[in-house]
Amino acid sequence: MLTIKNLKAGINGKEILKGIDIFVKEGEVHAIMGPNGSGKSTLAAVLAGRELFKVTEGEVSYFGKNLLEMKPENRARAGIFLGFQYPIEIPGVSMVNFMRAAVNEHRKFRGLNPLSSSDFLKLMREKKELVEIDSKLTNRSVNEGFSGGEKKKNEIFQMAMLEPKLAILDETDSGLDIDALRVVANGVNKLKTKENSTIVITHYQRLLDYIVPDFVHVLYKGRIVKSAGKELAFELEEKGYDWIKKELGEE
Amino acid sequence: MENIDEIKTINEELTGLFQEHVHDIRKNSPEFINAKREEAFADFKKLGLPSQNIEEYRYMDFGKLFKGNYTQLYEPQKLTVDFSSLFKCNVPELDSYIIVLVNGRYYRSDLKFKFPKGVLIGGLSQLSKEHPEIMETYYNKYAGSENNGLAALNTAFAQDGLFIYIPKNTEIEKPIQIINILVYEKDFMVHPRNFIMADDSSSAKIVVCDHTLTPWKYLTNSVTEIILGNNARLDIYNIQDENNSSAHINSVFVNQSSGSAFVSNIASIHGGTIRNNIHVTLDGERSEANIFGLYLTDRKQHIDNFTFVDHAKPNCVSSQLYKGVLDDEATGAFNGKILVRKDAQNTNAFQKNNNVLLTNEARMNTKPQLEIYADDVKCSHGATVGQINEDALFYMRSRGISEKEARLMLMYAFAFEVIGKINFAPLQERITDLVDKRLRGELSRCSNCVVNCR
Ligand SMILES: Nc1ncnc2c1ncn2[C@@H]1O[C@H](COP(=O)(O)OP(=O)(O)O)[C@@H](O)[C@H]1O
Ligand SMILES: [Mg+2]
Numbered sequence: 285m286l287t288i289k290n291l292k293a294g295i296n297g298k299e300i301l302k303g304i305d306i307f308v309k310e311g312e313v314h315a316i317m318g319p320n321g322s323g324k325s326t327l328a329a330v331l332a333g334r335e336l337f338k339v340t341e342g343e344v345s346y347f348g349k350n351l352l353e354m355k356p357e358n359r360a361r362a363g364i365f366l367g368f369q370y371p372i373e374i375p376g377v378s379m380v381n382f383m384r385a386a387v388n389e390h391r392k393f394r395g396l397n398p399l400s401s402s403d404f405l406k407l408m409r410e411k412k413e414l415v416e417i418d419s420k421l422t423n424r425s426v427n428e429g430f431s432g433g434e435k436k437k438n439e440i441f442q443m444a445m446l447e448p449k450l451a452i453l454d455e456t457d458s459g460l461d462i463d464a465l466r467v468v469a470n471g472v473n474k475l476k477t478k479e480n481s482t483i484v485i486t487h488y489q490r491l492l493d494y495i496v497p498d499f500v501h502v503l504y505k506g507r508i509v510k511s512a513g514k515e516l517a518f519e520l521e522e523k524g525y526d527w528i529k530k531e532l533g534e535e
Numbered sequence: 536m537e538n539i540d541e542i543k544t545i546n547e548e549l550t551g552l553f554q555e556h557v558h559d560i561r562k563n564s565p566e567f568i569n570a571k572r573e574e575a576f577a578d579f580k581k582l583g584l585p586s587q588n589i590e591e592y593r594y595m596d597f598g599k600l601f602k603g604n605y606t607q608l609y610e611p612q613k614l615t616v617d618f619s620s621l622f623k624c625n626v627p628e629l630d631s632y633i634i635v636l637v638n639g640r641y642y643r644s645d646l647k648f649k650f651p652k653g654v655l656i657g658g659l660s661q662l663s664k665e666h667p668e669i670m671e672t673y674y675n676k677y678a679g680s681e682n683n684g685l686a687a688l689n690t691a692f693a694q695d696g697l698f699i700y701i702p703k704n705t706e707i708e709k710p711i712q713i714i715n716i717l718v719y720e721k722d723f724m725v726h727p728r729n730f731i732m733a734d735d736s737s738s739a740k741i742v743v744c745d746h747t748l749t750p751w752k753y754l755t756n757s758v759t760e761i762i763l764g765n766n767a768r769l770d771i772y773n774i775q776d777e778n779n780s781s782a783h784i785n786s787v788f789v790n791q792s793s794g795s796a797f798v799s800n801i802a803s804i805h806g807g808t809i810r811n812n813i814h815v816t817l818d819g820e821r822s823e824a825n826i827f828g829l830y831l832t833d834r835k836q837h838i839d840n841f842t843f844v845d846h847a848k849p850n851c852v853s854s855q856l857y858k859g860v861l862d863d864e865a866t867g868a869f870n871g872k873i874l875v876r877k878d879a880q881n882t883n884a885f886q887k888n889n890n891v892l893l894t895n896e897a898r899m900n901t902k903p904q905l906e907i908y909a910d911d912v913k914c915s916h917g918a919t920v921g922q923i924n925e926d927a928l929f930y931m932r933s934r935g936i937s938e939k940e941a942r943l944m945l946m947y948a949f950a951f952e953v954i955g956k957i958n959f960a961p962l963q964e965r966i967t968d969l970v971d972k973r974l975r976g977e978l979s980r981c982s983n984c985v986v987n988c989r
Binding site: 332333334338355356359360362364365368371372373374375376377381382385386389390393425426433442446530 | 929949952
């Protein structure tokens with residue numbers, strides 16, 4: 285479904301992604317790991333359409349379409365979901381209105397009528413249970429005053445509401461205690477089908493105990509320096525990123 | 536920058552017009568009002584229109600505003616338009632008493648309703664003759680024309696306007712809705728004079744809608760004196776929705792006695808130039824003033840808000856919140872002055888002005904001015920001029936919400952802080968709707984108002 289070829293992108297003339305190749309098929313789970321600053325969030329943002337980053341070379345096709353030409357909202361409607369590493373607070377925009385607008389835009393895209401108020405609230409309730417999110421949170425402004433863990437759960441809640449084909453979860457595990465981690469992972473697993481795919485960006489191996497990847501890629505200094513099966517995650521956990529650096533002839 | 540000669544010429548023209556028409560101007564006013572008129576005219580001759588050299592008028596070019604071929608009417612108009620149809624429509628969401636003023640003069644009210652005993656609502660000219668006991672004491676007491684050229688000009692020319700008196704211990708539950716209609720077939724200037732008094736322990740809500748019915752240039756220089764007795768509560772909501780070639784100078788002077796609570800909430804929706812001068816004197820202990828404003832501007836609109844809160848007595852609270860969205864080449868100014876006098880201990884004064892500029896051409900000048908002479912004072916102020924939050928915009932778009940809709944939701948969220956202060960649900964709903972339509976660039980006349988302006 286997703287083909288990334290030689291993708292180069294940067295900001296203000298500074299190159300961050302230096303030629304990325306990733307192929308994701310339906311139903312696959314890919315993990316992208318790597319030390320801080322290697323470009324994981326940038327890759328996620330570029331895939332979601334953040335215009336702040338300029339793509340200088342390469343191609344990304346999504347179900348045969350040129351993803352890079354699509355506006356962020358059209359990518360979302362076509363099934364791409366980005367779980368933000370740092371979810372944004374939007375004072376004054378209620379979770380309910382935000383989600384209603386999003387869900388109805390998705391429905392419109394698929395030629396469906398907007399959900400009635402009661403159907404929408406019912407959907408909210410179902411999905412809230414799925415991700416074990418506190419009911420009160422959805423009565424507030426988007427992410428406003430949410431704890432770190434609540435923000436991450438809220439990302440999974442939104443994902444549950446929108447049922448994406450390709451979810452890109454950017455460090456959804458960081459800053460979570462073990463219970464919250466389990467809830468988040470459970471949410472992701474329950475939403476998993478044979479058709480949809482997930483790219484899990486993580487710094488640690490521990491999330492991968494819950495969400496088992498088919499492929500693990502190590503991103504380092506803007507390049508995928510290693511790709512393998514899930515055993516790579518264990519190896520990384522054991523030997524640390526220094527091992528990668530050493531292999532690359534760095535100290 | 537203004538042209539000094541231009542202002543001088545205009546001052547002379549206005550002075551000449553007054554002298555030429557003084558007989559008609561005086562004709563329908565009681566003697567005590569005409570006495571104030573003479574004083575004010577002398578003041579105006581001395582002061583003239585304010586110059587941009589004065590800090591608080593820095594962004595107002597009165598020379599440009601007053602220049603032109605404005606008609607003034609010195610005698611009551613025989614209205615040729617049939618306004619009776621207005622009263623047939625009803626306001627679905629807002630159940631209110633309706634008072635209509637046309638071209639600055641009291642036109643009529645919905646005669647069906649009965650106010651509690653002692654309530655006086657009508658035209659200033661007529662009611663000041665019928666009730667000199669109130670007006671002899673209060674007329675022009677707080678408008679201070681001796682150092683304010685605009686107020687002086689109004690007091691000199693004013694012939695009529697709105698008069699509301701709520702007697703002691705009287706509560707009016709339903710809002711009183713004032714519809715100010717400007718309708719003329721030439722460029723038109725008017726100096727309406729309003730007087731509102733909520734006597735001790737009374738309470739009322741007033742909604743003022745300003746409209747223009749034709750696309751001519753209108754210039755309004757209104758003065759409203761508002762008096763709150765001990766423990767009185769008065770909320771005034773003003774929807775400014777005039778055409779974009781018109782100018783409205785709206786000067787409000789409020790005097791509050793002990794324990795009173797005042798709310799002014801102005802939504803500036805349309806209008807070429809709008810200048811709101813809100814002067815509030817907290818003249819009794821434990822009184823409270825809430826002064827809010829929301830302005831949504833585009834094209835070449837200019838919106839200028841000036842507030843002056845005078846903490847004259849101890850233990851008072853004032854809170855000011857002004858927020859604005861400026862699009863295209865719109866310009867704006869906010870100048871908020873807080874004075875805490877020496878004896879006004881235990882004062883709480885709060886002021887905030889936030890602005891969002893949607894283009895590189897839009898401009899906003901914001902300036903708080905604090906003068907504090909007491910030592911036990913809690914005072915905070917803050918001003919921001921920013922853009923739409925790009926991170927929030929991307930976050931919303933990444934969920935499938937279109938850029939346009941996301942922008943609207945963000946602007947609306949920004950504006951809602953002010954609308955949310957309207958503590959009267961039906962009105963809040965209506966203004967919410969109006970603001971939403973305005974932000975969407977849809978026809979945004981008060982569609983639910985009795986007046987179908989377009
Ligand atoms: N908005 C930005 N402006 C400038 N540099 C940025 C910006 N965002 C990220 N970078 C830089 O790009 C590199 C990769 O960052 P990021 O993608 O956040 O890494 P990761 O998510 O792997 O920790 C870092 O060197 C970071 O400083
Ligand atoms: Mg990151």
